Amino acid sequence: MPALACCVDAAAAVAPPPGYATFAGDSSFFSAIPTPQTHTSDVTTTSVAAVNSHWSTSHSASLYKIDRWGAPYFSVNSSGNICVRPHGAETLPHQEIDLLKIVKKASDPKSGGGLGLQLPLVVRLPDVLKNRVESLQSAFDFAIQANGYQARYQGVYPVKCNHDRFVVEDIVRFGSAFRFGLEAGSKPELLLAMSCLCKGNPDSLLICNGFKDAEYISLALVARKLALNSVIVLEQEEELDLVIELSNKVNVRPVIGVRAKLRTKHSGHFGSTSGEKGKFGLTTTQILRVVKRLEQAGMLDCLQLLHFHIGSQIPTTALLADGVGEAAQIYCELVRLGANMKVIDTGGGLGIDYDGSKAADSDISVAYGLEEYALAVVQAIRFVCDRKSVKHPVICTESGRAIVSHHSILIFEAFSSGGYDSPVMSQAGLQYLVDGFGEEAGADYRNLTAATMRGEYEACLLYADQLKQRCVEQFKEGSLGIEQLAAVDGLCDLVSKAIGASDPVLTYHVNLSVFTSIPDFWGIGQLFPIVPIHRLGQRPGVRGILSDLTCDSDGKIDKFIGGESSLPLHELEGNGGGVSGNGRYYLGMFLGGAYEEALGGVHNLFGGPSIVRVLQSDGPHSFAVTLAVPGPSCADVLRVMQHEPELMFETLKHRAEEFCRQDDHDCGRGDGSNDDHGVKNAALASSLAQSFHNMPYLVAASSCSLTAAINNNGFYYCNEDDYNAAVDTAAGDDEQQWSYCIA
Numbered sequence: 001m002p003a004l005a006c007c008v009d010a011a012a013a014v015a016p017p018p019g020y021a022t023f024a025g026d027s028s029f030f031s032a033i034p035t036p037q038t039h040t041s042d043v044t045t046t047s048v049a050a051v052n053s054h055w056s057t058s059h060s061a062s063l064y065k066i067d068r069w070g071a072p073y074f075s076v077n078s079s080g081n082i083c084v085r086p087h088g089a090e091t092l093p094h095q096e097i098d099l100l101k102i103v104k105k106a107s108d109p110k111s112g113g114g115l116g117l118q119l120p121l122v123v124r125l126p127d128v129l130k131n132r133v134e135s136l137q138s139a140f141d142f143a144i145q146a147n148g149y150q151a152r153y154q155g156v157y158p159v160k161c162n163h164d165r166f167v168v169e170d171i172v173r174f175g176s177a178f179r180f181g182l183e184a185g186s187k188p189e190l191l192l193a194m195s196c197l198c199k200g201n202p203d204s205l206l207i208c209n210g211f212k213d214a215e216y217i218s219l220a221l222v223a224r225k226l227a228l229n230s231v232i233v234l235e236q237e238e239e240l241d242l243v244i245e246l247s248n249k250v251n252v253r254p255v256i257g258v259r260a261k262l263r264t265k266h267s268g269h270f271g272s273t274s275g276e277k278g279k280f281g282l283t284t285t286q287i288l289r290v291v292k293r294l295e296q297a298g299m300l301d302c303l304q305l306l307h308f309h310i311g312s313q314i315p316t317t318a319l320l321a322d323g324v325g326e327a328a329q330i331y332c333e334l335v336r337l338g339a340n341m342k343v344i345d346t347g348g349g350l351g352i353d354y355d356g357s358k359a360a361d362s363d364i365s366v367a368y369g370l371e372e373y374a375l376a377v378v379q380a381i382r383f384v385c386d387r388k389s390v391k392h393p394v395i396c397t398e399s400g401r402a403i404v405s406h407h408s409i410l411i412f413e414a415f416s417s418g419g420y421d422s423p424v425m426s427q428a429g430l431q432y433l434v435d436g437f438g439e440e441a442g443a444d445y446r447n448l449t450a451a452t453m454r455g456e457y458e459a460c461l462l463y464a465d466q467l468k469q470r471c472v473e474q475f476k477e478g479s480l481g482i483e484q485l486a487a488v489d490g491l492c493d494l495v496s497k498a499i500g501a502s503d504p505v506l507t508y509h510v511n512l513s514v515f516t517s518i519p520d521f522w523g524i525g526q527l528f529p530i531v532p533i534h535r536l537g538q539r540p541g542v543r544g545i546l547s548d549l550t551c552d553s554d555g556k557i558d559k560f561i562g563g564e565s566s567l568p569l570h571e572l573e574g575n576g577g578g579v580s581g582n583g584r585y586y587l588g589m590f591l592g593g594a595y596e597e598a599l600g601g602v603h604n605l606f607g608g609p610s611i612v613r614v615l616q617s618d619g620p621h622s623f624a625v626t627l628a629v630p631g632p633s634c635a636d637v638l639r640v641m642q643h644e645p646e647l648m649f650e651t652l653k654h655r656a657e658e659f660c661r662q663d664d665h666d667c668g669r670g671d672g673s674n675d676d677h678g679v680k681n682a683a684l685a686s687s688l689a690q691s692f693h694n695m696p697y698l699v700a701a702s703s704c705s706l707t708a709a710i711n712n713n714g715f716y717y718c719n720e721d722d723y724n725a726a727v728d729t730a731a732g733d734d735e736q737q738w739s740y741c742i743a
């Protein structure tokens with residue numbers, strides 16, 4: 001236990017005051033106490049080999065529950081890294097992708113064959129997306145076959161779950177063979193869905209949900225003119241008048257759906273939109289009025305779809321079947337009333353088991369899989385329709401979360417850790433400490449010593465605490481110096497550690513903004529599996545919480561799946577990870593492909609992550625990066641807040657010109673030649689421009705050569721490209737650089 005040894009050494013070196021002798025000089029003081037095995041002592045006293053002797057990658061897999069939440073897409077490979085199985089259960093061994101290799105490829109400097117992207121990084125896996133869409137389709141195909149259901153399944157993807165162009169385009173492409181469509185809830189979403197579906201199957205549904213104005217409705221009607229299969233789902237009764245009026249005006253026969261407000265209520269976090277008091281949909285009275293109004297307008301044949309949405313993360317198939325059954329009754333009633341019904345759209349809610357617990361009573365878990373979900377839906381509809389002798393409708397779902405959650409992984413880095421790094425008592429500190437004690441503190445100190453000798457742990461803690469409080473009071477009064485205060489902290493830490501009462505949880509600082517990248521953790525307490533993506537062959541020796549870069553006390557992650565308030569982590573290697581050291585430590589947040597990217601804001605002006613799109617390919621590393629996009633730069637995030645980075649840059653550049661000139665003059669430095677000024681100012685301007693150009697996140701020292709350019713007034717450049725740009729100020733028309741960077 002080096003910390004202890006260190007303190008004891010320091011203590012032994014000073015002339016011990018009365019009472020202190022036993023405490024400090026006698027090393028039996030602590031050895032008398034049977035020290036409980038804490039994580040701390042484990043790691044610091046045992047060699048790495050011994051620590052790992054009873055540890056294997058399968059221990060890590062079960063510790064982090066990877067097989068529970070990650071199957072069939074994520075597992076641990078023999079190198080101790082997370083590997084991606086891009087085709088799910090059908091993945092062949094040689095197709096597995098080592099996630100660490102992707103991260104290295106993305107983040108290594110361009111000069112080293114990498115893509116030079118900054119972290120945090122989103123790794124997007126189109127193969128996984130394809131597997132999800134196909135698995136959902138097969139689950140319904142199977143349920144339909146097994147139940148002798150007489151119509152097909154035809155799903156749509158709600159684009160709000162992840163609007164990324166490539167995600168939406170991929171889903172349309174992968175689902176084209178089975179008429180997979182899209183759902184939109186606003187005008188820009190509709191525009192994006194329309195343009196994507198131009199490349200899709202002509203039968204694919206384009207479901208238009210959300211509150212609508214005349215412009216939205218016109219757009220949905222235009223979609224039909226463009227031979228896209230748009231369905232206007234009435235969310236409010238007033239929308240109907242607009243639909244009737246506008247469709248007559250543009251001479252388009254609309255396909256209309258109604259969103260029903262069900263009585264079935266889902267009680268989880270996401271259930272507040274459901275039930276009679278829910279925010280959305282038409283009541284039975286309103287649905288009846290809609291039917292009447294359509295009949296009067298001679299348009300009852302246009303009403304073809306019934307939509308409902310119980311809420312996201314539907315916890316059980318029992319609740320699902322209940323809601324679907326209720327909706328199927330409404331569907332049959334609409335048939336009876338003469339509507340030309342064809343489709344029942346069961347909305348979203350197909351859940352994700354984020355912690356792998358298969359629990360029915362948790363917001364982050366669900367007690368079913370794709371297959372059970374599909375069976376419950378098909379059986380509930382079939383049961384109701386058969387009893388009413390109604391032709392089986394086409395079944396549509398708007399499953400968002402279930403399609404996109406698995407396909408992306410957020411990778412970020414821990415760059416330092418702190419927590420039980422107890423302040424070491426210096427000799428001087430100790431001397432001050434004892435000298436500076438008032439009468440009461442002195443008594444506490446003697447009591448503490450005595451209790452320690454008797455091995456009375458409770459009393460030890462009590463006296464240590466009292467001593468600390470008194471010293472803080474003395475400090476506030478001004479009668480105790482800062483060194484003494486630090487020494488008291490060290491002493492109390494030493495005591496609690498020696499008797500095994502210290503909190504072994506470390507704080508790992510991560511190069512991330514929780515608000516930007518994991519908004520649902522901050523906003524609604526949603527948990528995602530977070531796991532180191534490498535070193536899984538080693539026993540994680542400590543526990544930690546994750547603290548982000550933002551200046552906000554909410555910017556930390558201290559709740560993890562499995563009800564844990566800390567995460568098992570490996571000790572940072574070298575000089576503590578990224579910013580100053582070279583032992584990189586990468587963590588991955590999984591299952592965050594839905595909602596997180598769309599919701600993230602720019603708190604503290606941290607923008608989004610870099611993104612790579614990674615396909616499985618049959619090469620030596622079994623993957624190919626097909627797209628690499630750096631995350632938003634400082635300029636990009638400033639622009640979001642209406643700043644004008646170009647003007648800001650000009651202002652700073654002019655100021656630099658002004659002050660550099662003055663500097664030279666005042667200090668008598670430089671030969672004052674225009675040439676010299678020119679080079680210096682250009683280098684300075686270039687470094688300023690680079691700051692606008694870079695992402696807001698920390699740049700790891702190991703990827704940052706910190707090279708001082710010759711003759712540059714001591715400005716530093718953070719990678720080779722920038723360095724070259726700075727030196728080569730005259731030329732340099734790099735596409736990546738701003739044209740005005742190099743004035």
Ligand SMILES: *Cc1c(COP(=O)(O)O)cnc(C)c1O
Binds near residue numbers: 158311312347348400
């Ligand atoms: C959000 C939403 C969805 C998607 O829900 P998931 O739970 O992600 O599948 C589907 N339909 C509507 C109307 C929604 O509001």
